[in-house]
Amino acid sequence: MNGLERIxxxxxxxxxxxxxxxxxxFGHAARAAGLPLDxxxxxxxxLARCQAAAMEDYRADAVFALLDVNVExxxxxxxxxxxxxxxxxxxxxxxxxxxxxxxxxxxxPRRAGRMPVALEAxxxxxxxxxxxxxxxxxxxxxxxxxxxxxxxxxxxxxxxxTPAAFEQVLDFAVDLALRFGAAQLEAGxxxxxxxxxxxxxxxxxxxxxxxxxxxxxxxxGAGLRDGGAVAxxxxxxxxxxxxxPSFPACGVDIASFDYCVDPRRARAAAPRLGxxxxxxPLAFVDSxxxxxxxxxxxxxxxxxxxxxxxxxxxxxxxEARPECVRALARAARAEGGRP
Amino acid sequence: MDANLDQLVVLLMDxxxxxxxxxxxxxxxxxxxxxxxxxxxxxxxxxxxxxKCTTEQFNLLEIMLTGRAAMAVxxxxxxxxxxxxxxxxxxxxxxxxxVHDLGKNLTRMVxxxxxxxxxxxxxxxxxxxxxxxxxxxxxxxxxxxGLISPVVxxxxxxxxxxxxxxxxxxxxxAGGAALKQCTAEALNVDYVAGDAFDCARHLELLQAxxx
Numbered sequence: 001m002n003g004l005e006r007i008x009x010x011x012x013x014x015x016x017x018x019x020x021x022x023x024x025x026f027g028h029a030a031r032a033a034g035l036p037l038d039x040x041x042x043x044x045x046x047l048a049r050c051q052a053a054a055m056e057d058y059r060a061d062a063v064f065a066l067l068d069v070n071v072e073x074x075x076x077x078x079x080x081x082x083x084x085x086x087x088x089x090x091x092x093x094x095x096x097x098x099x100x101x102x103x104x105x106x107x108x109p110r111r112a113g114r115m116p117v118a119l120e121a122x123x124x125x126x127x128x129x130x131x132x133x134x135x136x137x138x139x140x141x142x143x144x145x146x147x148x149x150x151x152x153x154x155x156x157x158x159x160x161x162t163p164a165a166f167e168q169v170l171d172f173a174v175d176l177a178l179r180f181g182a183a184q185l186e187a188g189x190x191x192x193x194x195x196x197x198x199x200x201x202x203x204x205x206x207x208x209x210x211x212x213x214x215x216x217x218x219x220x221g222a223g224l225r226d227g228g229a230v231a232x233x234x235x236x237x238x239x240x241x242x243x244x245p246s247f248p249a250c251g252v253d254i255a256s257f258d259y260c261v262d263p264r265r266a267r268a269a270a271p272r273l274g275x276x277x278x279x280x281p282l283a284f285v286d287s288x289x290x291x292x293x294x295x296x297x298x299x300x301x302x303x304x305x306x307x308x309x310x311x312x313x314x315x316x317x318x319e320a321r322p323e324c325v326r327a328l329a330r331a332a333r334a335e336g337g338r339p
Numbered sequence: 340m341d342a343n344l345d346q347l348v349v350l351l352m353d354x355x356x357x358x359x360x361x362x363x364x365x366x367x368x369x370x371x372x373x374x375x376x377x378x379x380x381x382x383x384x385x386x387x388x389x390x391k392c393t394t395e396q397f398n399l400l401e402i403m404l405t406g407r408a409a410m411a412v413x414x415x416x417x418x419x420x421x422x423x424x425x426x427x428x429x430x431x432x433x434x435x436x437x438v439h440d441l442g443k444n445l446t447r448m449v450x451x452x453x454x455x456x457x458x459x460x461x462x463x464x465x466x467x468x469x470x471x472x473x474x475x476x477x478x479x480x481x482x483x484x485g486l487i488s489p490v491v492x493x494x495x496x497x498x499x500x501x502x503x504x505x506x507x508x509x510x511x512x513a514g515g516a517a518l519k520q521c522t523a524e525a526l527n528v529d530y531v532a533g534d535a536f537d538c539a540r541h542l543e544l545l546q547a548x549x550x
Contacts, residue, residue, distance in 0.1 A: 086489060089438045152441050156400050157407070160354070203399045237516075259520070282488055282520040317488035 003061030003133035004190065004230075011231060011253045011274030013306035019299075019332045020061040022134070022276060022311045023284075023325050024235075024256070027068070027087060027318050029054040037085045037318065041067050044120035051121075052128050057322065059329035061309075062134035065122035065189055067114055072140050072176055073148040075113035076104055086318070095149040098158040098165035101172050104149075109183035118180075119187040126188025134191070136233065137184030139224075141196025142216045143204070145173035152198065159208070167212065174216045174223075181220075182227040191229040194220060197314075200238035209243045214250055221251025233276075237314045244269035258313035259283075263302040275302070276309035279328070284312065284320035289327035296331035303335070343369065344380040347412070351384035352391075354404025356411045363412040377416045378423060381409050381452045388449075389536035397534045399445060406448030413452065424456030426546050430472045431482040432460035433515075434493045439486035442515050446484065446535040453539050466493060470500045473509055479549075480510040480542060483528075485518045491526065494518060498527045510545060514538055 001009065006020040025032075029050035030040035039046045051063040068087045074080050077094040095101060109115040118137065126135045140148065146169045147155045158166045181192040198204075199213050221232040234247060235256035247255050247270055255273055257266045259280035266275055279295050287295075302308050310332050316325060347366060350359040366376040388405050392398070413422050429450065433443050440462040447457045458476045460469050473481050481501070483494055494513055501509050511528040513519070514535075523531050532538035 086436060152439075153403070153444065156403055159400070160404060201398055205398050205401060208400065280520055282491070282517065285488060285491070286521065286525055319489065 002131070004131050006061050007134050007254075007309060008230060010303075010309055011307060013272070016306075019303040019335060020309045021059065021329045021332045022062045022309050023058055023060055023328050024064070024312045024315045025051075025054045025058065025060070025325065026064055026066050026315055028316045028320050028325075031318050031320075032057065032322055037087065038082055041088070042114065042117060044117045044124055047117070047121045048124035048128060051125055055129070055133060058325050059333075060133070062136055063125050063129060064136050064138065064193070065118055065125050065184065066136065066138040066193065067118055067121075069140060069144065069148060069195065071114050071118060072145055072180060075107040075109075075115050076149065076176075078149065090148060090151070093149055093151045093154075095169070098150065098155075098162050098169050101149075101165065101169045104172060106172075106176055106179055109180045115180060115183070119183055122184050122187040122189040126190075131190075134230075135189050137181065137187075137189030137192040138195055139177040139181045139184070139192050139220075140173070141194050141199055141213070141220070141234070141236075142170040142173035142177070143213055144196050144198040145176065146170060147198045149173070155198075156204070159204075159212075170212065170216055174220050177220050178223040178227075181224045181229075185224070185227045185229055189229075191231050191233055192224055193233045193235055194224075195235050197235070197237045199236050199243075201240060201242050202238035206242040210246055214243075214246045217250040217252075225251060231274075235314075241265055241269050244273065247273055254309065256311065256314070260313075263298050263308075267302055267305075267307075272307065274307050274309065276311040278313040279311070281312050281314050281317055284324040285317050287324065288321075289323050289330070292324050292327035293331045293334075296328065300331065300335045343376060344383055347377070347380040348384045348387060351380065351405055351408050351412070352387060354401065354408050356408040359408045359412050360415055363415060367416065374416045374423075377412060378454075381413060382454060384409060385449055385452045385536075385539070389539065392534065392536055397536075399441060402445055402449070402535065403441075406445060406452070409452040410448055422451055422456075423454065425454040426543065427480075428456040428458060428476050428478045429480040429482055429542065430458045430460060430469060430476060430478045431484070432464040432469045432472075433462040433484050433486075434469075434490040435463055435465045436493070437485050437487050437490045438462050439515075440484075442486065442535070443484040446482065446514065446538055449535040449539055450542070453543070455539075455542065466496060466500055469497070470504050470506065473501065473506055474504055478509070480512055480545070482512045482514065482532075482538065483518070484515040485513070486516045488517045490517060491521060495525075495527045510542075512538055512541060
């Protein structure tokens with residue numbers, strides 16, 4: 001089995017040669033290659049080369065054509081502050097108030113900001129790995145993009161103070177994600193990870209998620225599937241157990257789950273959902289390979305009944321120790337396939 | 340609880356700033372213009388929110404709304420800007436390199452409403468600035484909030500920086516998504532708070548046991 005086949009078989013609860021391994025290696029791939037992050041985030045060839053090298057080194061089943069969480073908001077006019085070796089951040093968000101969203105126009109992903117970098121990275125990675133491994137693109141979910149467009153505090157207050165206008169921001173965010181996602185799929189991505197940390201129950205109540213976000217994630221998931229995505233992957237950090245049961249109806253096949261969610265409870269909340277997790281991200285920095293192997297045990301135990309991808313709970317930190325990331329694949333290979 | 344306070348507490352819990360302002364004014368008038376009942380209601384609202392928002396049920400949005408309403412009432416009650424600080428002074432900051440300050444701002448609101456004087460050094464704050472603020476403001480605790488992992492090594496340096504300034508007895512508390520993945524020992528701090536209310540409980544406990 002190759003990486004792509006393994007991941008798809010896992011989320012379909014089919015037999016496997018071993019549990020798929022997908023460490024969420026994004027900017028860490030640049031650090032591991034000894035290159036500054038700013039080059040990785042602006043040069044698609046550098047990103048593709050670093051991702052391919054990380055996939056080989058970490059014996060991963062996927063690569064990520066993913067820059068950072070600011071690509072969409074930058075393309076719409078937010079001003080970023082860049083640093084040589086850390087992620088940029090939004091210095092001036094483009095949207096001063098939710099009701100101004102009508103003044104924004106959907107950007108052309110082939111031209112706007114660094115969107116073309118993401119598209120070219122997807123094309124290069126697909127060319128490099130073909131269908132041997134999963135090539136994942138990325139779009140922000142509506143809540144996270146709203147926070148990136150307005151600033152998190154302003155977006156959250158707008159959700160309550162001006163709900164109708166805020167819903168327009170969410171709808172605009174879905175339209176943008178569909179357009180950007182379609183372009184990434186066309187460029188070569190097998191699927192687009194929907195990155196939606198601001199929808200976490202740590203940020204908004206589960207009722208807010210079900211009422212305002214789930215319908216929009218459903219529309220996004222359906223659109224990405226129509227665009228050719230081989231599966232739907234939703235990444236929401238934090239204590240997602242209360243909202244997990246809503247995921248399948250949103251077209252989600254794979255849900256990332258964080259270290260704070262017990263794997264068995266996640267499975268109980270969503271019995272037929274692919275689960276990717278859940279090693280504590282900082283463990284790749286502050287522990288060793290043995291501790292990582294130990295932390296993998298509950299996930300591998302759950303994998304015996306299928307539907308599991310061994311992964312980090314969230315992004316692997318930039319400064320992660322490579323020997324700790326390698327320990328993931330070692331643990332999966334030691335475990336083997338489903339009995 | 341005093342029945343007079345109940346309505347204001349409910350409005351604060353609902354995050355209804357406008358109605359809470361009106362009710363705060365009514366309470367002050369009923370109390371002969373004094374702030375005693377309002378201050379009690381603010382603290383009661385935070386206590387009730389603390390009980391509701393166990394670590395498992397904590398969500399930023401509801402607490403931000405309550406915090407915003409509480410700060411509106413506090414500003415209206417104390418237009419000169421000084422809430423009575425009965426529980427001592429703390430310094431709070433997000434370390435240099437981290438520009439995410441939602442958690443820090445929320446903690447500041449909760450602690451202020453609970454009667455602490457909070458000196459906010461802001462986000463992306465160099466460590467020496469925090470240490471100087473602790474000395475200058477005679478704070479008994481330094482609170483650091485971090486969302487991203489690169490701040491971890493910086494937090495580990497704070498203890499020695501405080502010692503160098505003769506501030507070895509200062510309580511160091513860490514919180515935020517990245518820092519709460521670590522133990523207090525690993526961060527070289529006294530306590531890692533699960534959330535803003537956990538932080539408040541820890542500080543209140545410390546104050547209760549201070550000589």
